Amino acid sequence: xxxxxxxxxxxxxxxxxxxxxxxxxxxxxxxxxxxxxxxxxxxxxxxxxxxxxxxxxxxxxxxxxxxxxxxxxxxxxxxxxxxxxxxxxxxxxxxxxxxxxxxxxxxxxxxxxxxxxxxxxxxxxxxxxxxxxxxxxxxxxxxxxxxxxxxxxxxxxxxxxxxxxxxxxxxxxxxxxxxxxxxxxxxxxxxxxxxxxxxxxxxxxxxxxx
Numbered sequence: 001x002x003x004x005x006x007x008x009x010x011x012x013x014x015x016x017x018x019x020x021x022x023x024x025x026x027x028x029x030x031x032x033x034x035x036x037x038x039x040x041x042x043x044x045x046x047x048x049x050x051x052x053x054x055x056x057x058x059x060x061x062x063x064x065x066x067x068x069x070x071x072x073x074x075x076x077x078x079x080x081x082x083x084x085x086x087x088x089x090x091x092x093x094x095x096x097x098x099x100x101x102x103x104x105x106x107x108x109x110x111x112x113x114x115x116x117x118x119x120x121x122x123x124x125x126x127x128x129x130x131x132x133x134x135x136x137x138x139x140x141x142x143x144x145x146x147x148x149x150x151x152x153x154x155x156x157x158x159x160x161x162x163x164x165x166x167x168x169x170x171x172x173x174x175x176x177x178x179x180x181x182x183x184x185x186x187x188x189x190x191x192x193x194x195x196x197x198x199x200x201x202x203x204x205x206x207x208x209x210x
Contacts (some may be wrong), residue, residue, distance in 0.1 A: 001071035001108055001133070006206070017161035019071045028077040029066035033057050035080040042087050075109035079116055086122040087141075093136050095123075099142030106147045116143065 005021035015023070036056045036073035044059060056062060065072045078120035085094055102119070105112040119139060120151035124132040160177035164170065168191045186192060 001074045004074075016068055021090070022067060025066060025068060025070070025073045028073040029062055030111070032061075032073065032077045032080050035077070036082050038084055039087055071108050075105045075112045076115065078105035078108065079112040081105075082116060082143075083118055083122065086119055090126060092138060093191065095139055096142060099139045102143035103146045105145060107150055110147060161196050163191055168195050 005024050010022040037049050037053040040052045082098045087097040123135045156177045163173035172191040
């Protein structure tokens with residue numbers, strides 16, 4: 001989410017980073033509305049699809065997150081894309097594409113796993129038990145492995161190792177590694193600020209928000 005927002009900010013310098021992220025949210029919500037319509041058309045009539053699209057578009061969730069600088073709408077779009085691909089296509093290639101879309105949605109927001117539960121029904125809808133089990137394994141391995149690998153950095157052992165590698169004292173690294181504090185508050189921790197200086201982010205080309 002942030003990477004695409006930053007890329008848009010580079011392509012359109014007249015946009016601030018906040019405006020770029022807001023555009024990503026708006027586009028994501030618009031695509032999600034279209035995907036809801038496509039999914040409903042697969043199972044119901046045009047009338048039901050139109051009603052579903054209007055209801056989804058007018059939900060407080062869609063109205064708020066559709067313009068907020070938050071990754072929720074972006075993650076939901078990828079989850080809906082994954083489900084739509086499963087509903088409209090067959091074959092292991094398209095199943096892999098659906099798995100990749102699911103993986104992106106989980107990397108953006110792990111709670112999107114609940115949006116992906118219909119995949120169980122969609123896979124077995126047109127397949128035998130044997131083929132269905134194969135496709136479920138293929139789909140969920142592709143979807144979950146990237147999230148598992150991404151999350152490895154946050155365990156206490158890796159936190160401690162990376163902080164020590166960045167010259168944080170053993171005591172401070174142990175305190176930070178064992179802290180239950182979440183990411184936002186953890187960013188103000190003295191050990192993290194010592195390990196990750198502003199010049200490192202500037203060297204990566206990341207813009208300052210202030």
